[in-house]
Amino acid sequence: MAGQRARELRAQGRDIVGLTAGEPDFETPSHIKEAANRAMAAGQTRYTDVGGTPELREAVSYKFRKENGLDYGVNEVIVGTGAKQVIFNALMCTLDSGDEVIVPAPYWVSYPDITLLADGVPVYVDCPADQGFKLQPADLERAITPRTRWLILNSPNNPSGASYTRAELGALADVLKRHPHVWVMTDDIYEHLLYDGREFVTMAQVAPELKDRTLTINGVSKAYAMTGWRIGYGGAPAALIKAMVKLQSQSTSGASSIGQAAAVAALTGPQDFIARNRQIFQERRDAVVSALGAIDGIRCHAPEGAFYVFASCSALLGSRTPSGSLIQSSDDWIMHLLDSQNLAALQGSAYGVASHFRLSFAASTEHLLEGCRRIMRWPAHNSATDPMFSAPGPLFLPLFL
Secondary structure: OHHHHHHHHHHOOOOOEEOOOOOOOOOOOHHHHHHHHHHHHOOOOOOOOOOOOHHHHHHHHHHHHHHHOOOOOHHHEEEEOOHHHHHHHHHHHHOOOOOEEEEEEOOOOHHHHHHHHOOOEEEEEEOOHHHOOOOOHHHHHHHOOOOEEEEEEEOOOOOOOOOOOHHHHHHHHHHHHOOOOOEEEEEOOOOOOEOOOOOOOOHHHHOHHHHHHEEEEEEOOOOOOOHHHOOEEEEOOHHHHHHHHHHHHOOOOOOOHHHHHHHHHHHHOOOHHHHHHHHHHHHHHHHHHHHHHOOOOOEEOOOOEOOEEEEEOHHHOOOEOOOOOEOOOHHHHHHHHHHHHOEEOEEHHHHOOOOEEEEEOOOOHHHHHHHHHHHHOOOOOOOOOOHHHHOOHHHHHHHOO
């Protein structure tokens, strides 16, 4: 809704600042692009094995072993056209009509829709900000029924940035051990984007007893700035992987041969740039959280990972714009920002939390500065009499530097 409106306004010549991007604004590292060039020059432009080239599956197996302490053989690895396809394959292969999938909210928008496409039932469990946007063991226990097939965990989370500690995953694992019919799908795509020195852990690593009913999903899009290369992967018991590969053979077949060659270079080549990019993201996060915290009516939980801020506008609900329109939800708030301030953000209702909105800090510092200024100027504030909000842009620069 907001995205379509932003495109319409841009077409009309409006200066829209977009803070909606779900991808890094960094270039794919040169050694990865060079690997793709070499693969093309060597004629690696033909169909690959449906589940991934042997080289990439070996690289994925190596990555899981080295970084996560997980031993997945190549027959326990699948490569897909992005991590989303791996999720889609798994749910399509395992859900019968009416089977339930536990989806902690806030959630990435595709989890419930893919569940519904597979004729399953998404079961939403609220994870409010005062709980760090994290699923609590007691809430998980209450959500499980005999029809529960999967729990989906996304850590660090899109949109909230919440990340589970080893102890927190262990507490959830204790619940799952009592329910052997429930499988766990971990979406670890933001693994390398954790801030303040936090440790990344994943469920199969914390609870090895659950490994034989866990699908561990990752990809190269976020950490390696390779969103357009469309390469994701997963590790799971061989029987599940075999079924997923069979489904993939009748849908998309194998992922791009060139993308897979590039992904091998990503997983096995230099990794030092990841820490540099992470530091830049952390500085942007701190800037945006500080700026939003200075705005009346906005409450902002500092994200622990990923590159999104999921802020509450609940204190603004019930207020009216200068034109008299009522702001009843984050949908109204986002459309008001877009129409009055030329700022594109994403409404929290898309992520299951209608009182919040999402800003991406995967954008240049210049865009972030300007975007936050525009929020500060929103017309519900009396900018004519409040010097804080009527001051020129440079007044706000110290909040971001």
